[in-house]
Amino acid sequence: MQNWIPIGVALAVVVYIIAAFNRLVSLRYRVRDAWAQIDVQLKRRHDLIPNLVNAVKGYMDHEREVLEGVTRARQQAMAAASDVNSVAAAETALTLATRKFMAVVEAYPALRASENMLALQEELSSTENRIAFARQFYNDSVMEYNTARSTFPRNLVAAPFGFRPADMFALEDAGARAVPQVKI
Amino acid sequence: MTPSGENAHSFEQPWAPIPGPVNRTSFFEAQRRNRRATWRLSLFCLLAILFTGIPLSLILAPPLYGLLLLGLALAKRYAAVPPEVWQTLVQIGSSVGAILNHFSDNKPLPPLDVLTYAAAAVLLPGIVIQFFMWLGIRGLFLRAGAGGVLLTLGARAPNEQDLKEKKLVDVAAEMAIASGLPAPKVMLLDVDAGNAAVVGGSRKDATLVVTRRLLDGMDREELQAVVAHLIGSAGNGDLHIAMTMVSVYQAFGLLTTLINAPFGPRARRALWGLMRIGFRRGGAAEADQVSEMLTQSLQASSDDLESRMDKAQGKAGCFSNAFSLVMLPFFFFNFSLKVTMWVFSFLLFEPPLAWMWRTRRYLADATAVQLTRNPDGLAQALQRLAEMGGFIPGGKWASHLFVVGEHGGSMPPELARRLQAFRAEHPGQQPTREQMMAAAREVMAQRGASQFEVRPVREETLEKTTGGAVSFHPPLAKRLKRLQALGAHYAAGGSPHKTPRQRAVLALLLLFFSPLILLVVGLLLTVVVMLIGLNFVFVGIAFAIILALVRLIP
Numbered sequence: 001m002q003n004w005i006p007i008g009v010a011l012a013v014v015v016y017i018i019a020a021f022n023r024l025v026s027l028r029y030r031v032r033d034a035w036a037q038i039d040v041q042l043k044r045r046h047d048l049i050p051n052l053v054n055a056v057k058g059y060m061d062h063e064r065e066v067l068e069g070v071t072r073a074r075q076q077a078m079a080a081a082s083d084v085n086s087v088a089a090a091e092t093a094l095t096l097a098t099r100k101f102m103a104v105v106e107a108y109p110a111l112r113a114s115e116n117m118l119a120l121q122e123e124l125s126s127t128e129n130r131i132a133f134a135r136q137f138y139n140d141s142v143m144e145y146n147t148a149r150s151t152f153p154r155n156l157v158a159a160p161f162g163f164r165p166a167d168m169f170a171l172e173d174a175g176a177r178a179v180p181q182v183k184i
Numbered sequence: 185m186t187p188s189g190e191n192a193h194s195f196e197q198p199w200a201p202i203p204g205p206v207n208r209t210s211f212f213e214a215q216r217r218n219r220r221a222t223w224r225l226s227l228f229c230l231l232a233i234l235f236t237g238i239p240l241s242l243i244l245a246p247p248l249y250g251l252l253l254l255g256l257a258l259a260k261r262y263a264a265v266p267p268e269v270w271q272t273l274v275q276i277g278s279s280v281g282a283i284l285n286h287f288s289d290n291k292p293l294p295p296l297d298v299l300t301y302a303a304a305a306v307l308l309p310g311i312v313i314q315f316f317m318w319l320g321i322r323g324l325f326l327r328a329g330a331g332g333v334l335l336t337l338g339a340r341a342p343n344e345q346d347l348k349e350k351k352l353v354d355v356a357a358e359m360a361i362a363s364g365l366p367a368p369k370v371m372l373l374d375v376d377a378g379n380a381a382v383v384g385g386s387r388k389d390a391t392l393v394v395t396r397r398l399l400d401g402m403d404r405e406e407l408q409a410v411v412a413h414l415i416g417s418a419g420n421g422d423l424h425i426a427m428t429m430v431s432v433y434q435a436f437g438l439l440t441t442l443i444n445a446p447f448g449p450r451a452r453r454a455l456w457g458l459m460r461i462g463f464r465r466g467g468a469a470e471a472d473q474v475s476e477m478l479t480q481s482l483q484a485s486s487d488d489l490e491s492r493m494d495k496a497q498g499k500a501g502c503f504s505n506a507f508s509l510v511m512l513p514f515f516f517f518n519f520s521l522k523v524t525m526w527v528f529s530f531l532l533f534e535p536p537l538a539w540m541w542r543t544r545r546y547l548a549d550a551t552a553v554q555l556t557r558n559p560d561g562l563a564q565a566l567q568r569l570a571e572m573g574g575f576i577p578g579g580k581w582a583s584h585l586f587v588v589g590e591h592g593g594s595m596p597p598e599l600a601r602r603l604q605a606f607r608a609e610h611p612g613q614q615p616t617r618e619q620m621m622a623a624a625r626e627v628m629a630q631r632g633a634s635q636f637e638v639r640p641v642r643e644e645t646l647e648k649t650t651g652g653a654v655s656f657h658p659p660l661a662k663r664l665k666r667l668q669a670l671g672a673h674y675a676a677g678g679s680p681h682k683t684p685r686q687r688a689v690l691a692l693l694l695l696f697f698s699p700l701i702l703l704v705v706g707l708l709l710t711v712v713v714m715l716i717g718l719n720f721v722f723v724g725i726a727f728a729i730i731l732a733l734v735r736l737i738p
Binding site: 030033034037041118119122123126129130133134136137140141 | 347350351354355357358359361362363364554555557
């Protein structure tokens, strides 16, 4: 009988370690998955922008600056390195450029009312939302993962198995939060 | 363009926050609280359902033993029945008889071991049968998924050319991303009601069913909130819970259907459908129809045995008279089973079941806020749904899967009148958020001066088919109050704050009516006890006659 108590305790500890390890692994996979989802949605936006630019080209030739701004921001975003911070910076620039672009589009009533443009606009706003929600899900997943790996007693399992903290996807500068002012 | 929640605070709010008893909580905290409440209540439900099994087993015991004796009597002709079987049966009979003697002849109560032996012998067969029936039926229907009946109501795929329907598909995809689930299928219902439901078998295989009216009457933020509620509900595992919840009714329904099967076509049709599901024929839609057939047989006056009896009574003549006499024990058995189920579901297990489901609605609301980060959107959407009215013809059986009950919850009549007036003035136009807020503020201000009643609206839902009194959907006012705690600025329709005087009146009324309520409950229980006793006598006599006849036949 006395032998069973230490064996039982050891067994419980082993079971706990296995459970904690598996939870950490699944949370880490979720973080990776969420990051991949952001990538998918960013690519969706990259693919959408040429369509947008083509749709408005005929109407707003003299807004060349805005059009080029969007195209340039897209190229930079596509070329950005794959770590969280540089992607975030490049995509923030692209978000700003597209917002400015859409604000300019608003100033052309004929363009605004065209069916094609309405569909594209819906597509763009949905894509923007998808990016934002993918980012939100990524950040939620990161938060849950980081909390799980740093709270006691799971941190005793996380440290030896090399579960490193994950980075949040944050908007770096205050400029990204401001609503763009457009003068025409 | 970040999700609207982040935007909403970057510019000045066009309305002043409505003062009120707002206890701010985070949506994570709200989710935790509702999850805990679900656990507590589901434990309560389990106990209530187990307890309901006891009287049902008492009713089931006489025919079960009767059938066993009949089987043994027939088997005896072809093979020797081991004497232990007879001994056990005699022992059971004598111990039950000893207990009955105590009540009829005032003999002393038999010792405890005889009591437990008799109780186990009477209760166990029924409980075991019901348990396995429940397990089996739950397994069958879990595979088929919840709410398939909605897809038979003329649900169609969205038209991608239509901007609004495209928007719905997009919003569903966005919310799926926000919750980390695969994008759900989307179906549309062309009915004049504003409501939406999630149906399907699991979180990975969910379908949203949205009415066209809802799409027409809502802006993107509100639509997003409704879709987030539904996806959040599926993500929280509500589809599975809904199936389990309904499987209790299905199992009880199966019991009465089995009893009715020899007497009429309806029960046989239900059993045939059940078999098809067992062999993986027919889809989720058929599964739901079968489920509806099963639970319909629980209703007071809609089964084959009763229509048989009615027909027999209609005809004069000695044959039909003899027929009804022969049928009487079966009829009575069926009747007492149904009445007992009704009484116990009404008194015992339906209220906790409904409350449990309500906590799932609150949980889905909190999850929707987590997904959209926009409590105002959901509050506004619920208000709009209350205006639209959510009745889906034919969708009654799946109503618990909808975002609001069939009447959308109750709205203060004052506000409803204002909105009607607005529509009359501006035909074909929806009031903007600011206009609705202004109206709501005025109503709130008026309420401070003079109280008005909020008349509750009865809802035609799952509970109606089974005779319950508690709605499976939380009232709009309570939902809005909780959303307010999560940060919504929208307080229209918030529960009227009861004054101490009103509370005192309510307490007095309760005090006055509580003996009456207790009396009704006592009467219902007495009826059940009488039914159990009479069932014992009737079925016992019937089987005694049948056994005697079997012995007479050479």
